Structures are given as structure tokens and as C-alpha cells.
Amino acid sequence: MKKTLLFLLVASFGLQAQGLINGLLHQNHDSSDSAASAxxxxxxxxLMLEQDRRSPGYKAAADKALQEAVEKLPQSNKSLGATLTIPVVFHIVYNDSTENLPDSVIFNQLQSLNDNYARRNADSGNVRAPFRPYVGNPNIQFELATVDPDGNPTTGIVRKSTPITHFGGILPYAQNQTAQIQQWVEDSLFYNFSRISVDSLGGSSPWDIDRYLNIWIGDLRIFEPQLNNFEELVFLGLARPPIGHPNFVGTGTDSLPLGIGALVHYVAIGPNNPVSYPPPYGGFNNITTEGDILTHEVGHFLALRHIWGDGGCTVDDYISDTPLSNNSNQFTCNTNRNSCLDSIGGANLPDMIENFMDYSTDACMNSFTREQSQLMRSTLFTYFPNLFTIGEEESQLASSLSLYPNPSTGQLNLQAGPQFAGAQVQVYSIAGQLVQSLNLGADAQLDFQLEGPQGLYIITVQSASEQQSFKVLKQ
Ligand SMILES: [Zn+2]
Known part of the structure; x- marks a missing residue:
């Protein structure tokens, strides 16, 4: 009798810790993991698997597009190029005051994101020696938007009160109703999360995804009234990558209204978040300490996959300079782990627990690889040519330089103020190769045909005293 009681207590605590959904997701979708460790x-x-279930062939198309994008990356060891700056809008969708995080947390989160994407993070020096030849600097920066889609000044932080207490939804079933719960996960779970990005569903609709990176913050838990009112935290964050974007090769007809961008559970935003994870998730108070969850999700937004490819040793993330691994690092930071045989530069590297695309503690993750960095930049060039500015580009708006039309079929007109008379004009491919070298005449005007295939180019104009850069898309 005592033994039975003890067993029931243990089983009950186990279920209590997991909730009803996480174990089910693992059983259904993740052969490399077990429900017990959910x-x-x-x-x-x-999300990708759910999109594929709704639109069969979606994942295969996305995998193929990703593989092709990686094959096209420049094989150069040169600098990845100029800083790309992206305007960001944070949508804080809150039901109570603790979810309505103060500006200071958002500022710190943005600082963390910018440090990680410029390889300025204080822990970048902790990457182990075998990985040092492969780590990269994406050289991407994020700025709070200063102008909203209507042209009005903004702080880049939208605060929206919502009647929704749990964006994961309310599960109307008990633990023995497995079939119904399974159906609910398919029908409702990802639709529930999507509500955070739709005004009419209690969320905050995205600003133009071609001009802003949208980041949503809210309570992503699931309320389970038939499990003692348990609030299950299944996802710390998720992101919808440009797959489904009109420019992307792939299907986007999955009927989920989730906006393109990133979602993060409000407790995982930080550092210096005043809110703690309640039991049984207290362990995460020591895991998401530096705001690296958003770095990870923005990596997904820019087309990166998990470093272990969400499968065993035969499944890859399509990136050649990340080692294979048979599973995530499970938030353990085990430096002895080398789960798969691989050969990078002739070496069988250990699992790269330092990678932002693993599941590590924030204290342990500190790097993207060079190829991951190149892929993220290439995703911007390919799918979001109007989302970023290059280098000093913004200052050109105030100067007298103009280039049009842009995008262009190749015929371009460049006009500049008198200080640019006779200036050098150079056209570079995204790979950094010089395509054309021209000269602005004495009247500081130039009509020219951009040589080379369709794609994105960078045009620099160099006068005696200043250099300006433009990007132009040839269609
Ligand atoms: Zn992820």
C-alpha cells in the first residue's frame, strides 16, 4: 500500500512538472528525445512541422531552399562586410502588470541582442579553442524603430492590453483524454500562439514585415484547468522565418495567422527581468539570464536551424562549419559531449554547446559560426532587401545623393550635390567583388547600366572628403 501511494505521488509530481502538452509534442515529433525529458x-x-502538416511539402520546400541558399554563400574568409542595421518594434501584449515589462528590460534585451550579433558579447572569449577558426560575426545591429508605418514618431515599443491570459490557450481536457489533447494540439495550439500577432484576436498586428523586425512578448503558457489549474510552459520562444514570405521559395498557405518575426515568453526577456519563473520551472531562472533566447529566435527568423538539425547524427542543420550532434545540449553545458563523428577541417569536433542555436544556458552560449553569420546576412539580402540599412546609409538621406529607380532592371540614375563632382563610383556584388568602376562627371550626375546578374549590389560613392554607400536591387 505504501509503495503504491509513493508511486502515485511520484507519477503525479512528474505529470505536474510536465503538464499535458510537452511530453506529447516530444512523442509525436522528436525521435531524438524522450517524453520523460520534456x-x-x-x-x-x-511550428515548422505543424505548417508542414497543414501544407504537406512545406518542410521539404523549405529544406531545399535553405540548402540552395547555403550553397550560394561566398566561400571567402574575408570580412562579412558592412554593418546591416534593422529597425525593430517590440509588441508587449500584456494581461497583467507583471507582463507589461518596463522599458529598461527592453533596452537591456536590445543591448544583449546587439552585442551577440556584433560578437561584442563579454562571453565570446569563452568559446573553446577548436571552434575559434569557425566563429563569425554576423555584423547585424538592431535599433528601436523611430518612425511608425504611418510616418509618426515612435519609441519602437508598442504596449497593448489584452483579455488573453495565456497565449498558449486553455486546454479543456484531463490527462486521460490523450486523443482529444492530441487533436487540440493540432487544431488549436499554434493558432492560439498566432493570436498575439493579430489585433482582432487580442494581439498586436505586425508592422510592415518588409520594413520592421516584429518581436512579440507575452505569456506563452497554456492553462490546464483539469490539471489543478496548471500553467504549462511549453515554449520559451518561437519564430516564423521568411518561409511563407512572398519572396521565399516555398508554400505559405498553412492558415496560421502568425506574423513573421519572433515571439518570446515574457519571463525569458532580459537580462534584468524583474519576473521569475514560478515552480516547477524555477531551474530556468538560472538558464535565461542574458536574454539569449531572443538571439536564438532571431537566428531562426534569419533562416538558421537548430545546430543538431532536430534529429540524430544523420540530420544536419545544412551548415558546414557546425559539428553534428545527435540531440540538443538539453541546457546542460556538458563540454565532454561529442555525440556524433564528424570532420570539420579534418577534426572530429565536440558538440558546440557554445552555439546560440543549441539549447544551452545563456552563460554557456556565446557564438555563431561564420557560415551561420553569412546565411543570416544572405537571408536579409534575398528576402528583406528593404528591412536594413548599410553602414552610413541613413545619413545619405540628409545628404544630396540619390539613386533611382530602386529596385531597378539595371538602368540607374545617380545624382549628387556639387561636393561629389568627379567622385569615384564603385559597384560591388554582395560577395564583395568589384563589378564596375565609374566616375561621376563634373555635374555630379551619372546614368549607367548596372552590369551583372539579378541580385543585390552595394554602390559606393567616394568624394575627396566622404564616402557613401547604397544598396540597389537588380530585378
Ligand atoms: Zn530554436
Whole structure:
């Protein structure tokens, strides 16, 4: 009798810790993991599987597009190029005051994101020696938007009160109703999360995805009234990558209204978040300490996959300079782990627990690789040519330089103020190769045909005293 009681207590605590959904997701979708180890994680892979279930062939198309994008990356060891700056809008969708995080947390989060994407993060020096030849600097920066889509000044932080208490939804079933819960996950779970990005569903609709990176913050838990009112945290964050974007090769007809961008559970935003994870998730108070969850999700937004490819040793993330691994690092930071045989530069490297695209503690993750960095930049060039500015580009708006039309079929007109008379004009491919070298005449005007295939180019104009850069898309 005592033994039975003890067993029931243990079983009950186990279920209590997991809730009713996370174990089910693992059983259904993740052969490399077991339901027993189910814990909150990233939802991006599960979102992709759900999109594929709704639109069969979606994942295969996305995999193929990703593989082709990686094959086209420049094989150069040169600098990745100029800083790309992206305007960001944070949508804080809150039901109570604790979810309505103060500006200071958003500022710190943005600082963390910018440090990580410029390889300025204080822990970047902790990457182990075998990985040092492969780590890269994406050289991407994020700025709070200063102008909203209507042209009005903004702080780049939208605060929206919502009647929705749990964006994961309310599960109307008990733990023995497995079939119904399974159906609910398919029908409702990702639709529930989507509500955070739709005004009419209690969320905050995205600003033009071609001009702003949208980041949503809210309570992503699931309320389970028939499990003692348990609030299950399944996903710390998830992201919808440009797959489904009109410019992307792939299908986007999955009927989920989730906006393109990133979602993060409000407790995982930080550093210096005043809110703690309640039991049984207290362990995450020591895991998401530096705001690296958003770095991870923005990596997904820019087309990166998990470093272990969400499968065993035969499944890759399509990136050649990340080692294979048979599973995530499970938030353990085990430096002895080398789960798969691989050969990078002739070496069988250990699992790269330092990678932002693993599941590591924030204290342990500190790097993207060079190829991951190149892929993220290439995603911007390919799918979001109007989302970023290059280098000093913004200052050109105030100067007398103009280039049109842009995008262009190749015929371009460049006009400049008198200080640019006779200036050098150079056209570079995204790979950094010089395509054309021209000269602005004495009247500081130039009509020219951009040589080379369709794609994105960078045009620099160099006068005696200043240099300006433009990007132009040839269609
Ligand atoms: Zn992820």
C-alpha cells in the first residue's frame, strides 16, 4: 500500500512538472528525445512541422531552399562586410502588470541582442579553442524603430492590453483524454500562439514585415484547468522565418495567422527581468539570464536551424562549419559531449554547446559560426532587401545623393550635390567583388547600366572628403 501511494505521488509530481502538452509534442515529433525529458524549449521546429502538416511539402520546400541558399554563400574568409542595421518594434501584449515589462528590460534585451550579433558579447572569449577558426560575426545591429508605418514618431515599443491570459490557450481536457489533447494540439495550439500577432484576436498586428523586425512578448503558457489549474510552459520562444514570405521559395498557405518575426515568453526577456519563473520551472531562472533566447529566435527568423538539425547524427542543420550532434545540449553545458563523428577541417569536433542555436544556458552560449553569420546576412539580402540599412546609409538621406529607380532592371540614375563632382563610383556584388568602376562627371550626375546578374549590389560613392554607400536591387 505504501509503495503504491509513493508511486502515485511520484507519477503525479512528474505529470505536474510536465503538464499535458510537452511530453506529447516530444512523442509525436522528436525521435531524438524522450517524453520523460520534456521541458520548455523553442517552438520553431514544432511550428515548422505543424505548417508542414497543414501544407504537406512545406518542410521539404523549405529544406531545399535553405540548402540552395547555403550553397550560394561566398566561400571567402574575408570580412562579412558592412554593418546591416534593422529597425525593430517590440509588441508587449500584456494581461497583467507583471507582463507589461518596463522599458529598461527592453533596452537591456536590445543591448544583449546587439552585442551577440556584433560578437561584442563579454562571453565570446569563452568559446573553446577548436571552434575559434569557425566563429563569425554576423555584423547585424538592431535599433528601436523611430518612425511608425504611418510616418509618426515612435519609441519602437508598442504596449497593448489584452483579455488573453495565456497565449498558449486553455486546454479543456484531463490527462486521460490523450486523443482529444492530441487533436487540440493540432487544431488549436499554434493558432492560439498566432493570436498575439493579430489585433482582432487580442494581439498586436505586425508592422510592415518588409520594413520592421516584429518581436512579440507575452505569456506563452497554456492553462490546464483539469490539471489543478496548471500553467504549462511549453515554449520559451518561437519564430516564423521568411518561409511563407512572398519572396521565399516555398508554400505559405498553412492558415496560421502568425506574423513573421519572433515571439518570446515574457519571463525569458532580459537580462534584468524583474519576473521569475514560478515552480516547477524555477531551474530556468538560472538558464535565461542574458536574454539569449531572443538571439536564438532571431537566428531562426534569419533562416538558421537548430545546430543538431532536430534529429540524430544523420540530420544536419545544412551548415558546414557546425559539428553534428545527435540531440540538443538539453541546457546542460556538458563540454565532454561529442555525440556524433564528424570532420570539420579534418577534426572530429565536440558538440558546440557554445552555439546560440543549441539549447544551452545563456552563460554557456556565446557564438555563431561564420557560415551561420553569412546565411543570416544572405537571408536579409534575398528576402528583406528593404528591412536594413548599410553602414552610413541613413545619413545619405540628409545628404544630396540619390539613386533611382530602386529596385531597378539595371538602368540607374545617380545624382549628387556639387561636393561629389568627379567622385569615384564603385559597384560591388554582395560577395564583395568589384563589378564596375565609374566616375561621376563634373555635374555630379551619372546614368549607367548596372552590369551583372539579378541580385543585390552595394554602390559606393567616394568624394575627396566622404564616402557613401547604397544598396540597389537588380530585378
Ligand atoms: Zn530554436
Amino acid at each position: 521541458q520548455p524549449q523553442c517552438g520553431s521546429h514544432f
